[in-house]
Amino acid sequence: MKSITIKGSKRESVGKVATKALRNAGMVPCVIYGGENPIHFSAEEKAFKNLVFTPNVYTASIDVDGQKIPAILQDIQFHPVTDKILHVDFYQLFDDKEITMNIPVKLTGTSPGVLSGGALRFTNRKLKVKALPANLPDFITADISGLKIGNKLFVTSLHNDDYTFMHPDNTVVVQVRTSRNATVSAEEEEETTEAAE
Numbered sequence: 001m002k003s004i005t006i007k008g009s010k011r012e013s014v015g016k017v018a019t020k021a022l023r024n025a026g027m028v029p030c031v032i033y034g035g036e037n038p039i040h041f042s043a044e045e046k047a048f049k050n051l052v053f054t055p056n057v058y059t060a061s062i063d064v065d066g067q068k069i070p071a072i073l074q075d076i077q078f079h080p081v082t083d084k085i086l087h088v089d090f091y092q093l094f095d096d097k098e099i100t101m102n103i104p105v106k107l108t109g110t111s112p113g114v115l116s117g118g119a120l121r122f123t124n125r126k127l128k129v130k131a132l133p134a135n136l137p138d139f140i141t142a143d144i145s146g147l148k149i150g151n152k153l154f155v156t157s158l159h160n161d162d163y164t165f166m167h168p169d170n171t172v173v174v175q176v177r178t179s180r181n182a183t184v185s186a187e188e189e190e191e192t193t194e195a196a197e
Helices: 016-024 045-052 180-196
Strands: 003-010 027-033 039-044 059-064 067-078 085-092 099-108 119-122 126-131 140-143 152-154 172-177
Touching (some): 027 067, 039 045, 039 059, 099 172
Parallel strands (some): 003 059
Antiparallel strands (some): 003 039, 099 126
């Protein structure tokens, strides 16, 4: 999985006054959990742009005063009116500890069901997986080239040895439903066949 570097500096005081002063200076107060002790630091708001405002998922390499800490974004708080980032929580990664993360699903192929007028319903655009940090994929590929009208693609058909899906086996990732156009074209085909006979 791709990583984004965020440079920050340790916060000496973590009270309300210090936090407000940080935000006024365009900085975001952050915490990294998961290690022996939480690490409080601050970073420029623009440093989070590529990590937060994207459909992709990344790990973060957090550089706090020269010390690099691998982590994942765990929680983020936005201002209810301005949408400014108020606070970010990270979770520290360890090579030997599995973590759970939501990974985007990427569709490949062309569905015969859609070509014949069916409607594609992409119900689960992200799937929760559990894996060691080194095995986390950038995205999960779902091949829809075998889906006809009425077919569903279940999470079980996306099985991978590198990670475990944290969903029930009957979870539908994508399906092709009958649309009104498909019904009409099917009826027209029947009428044409009958007329020919």
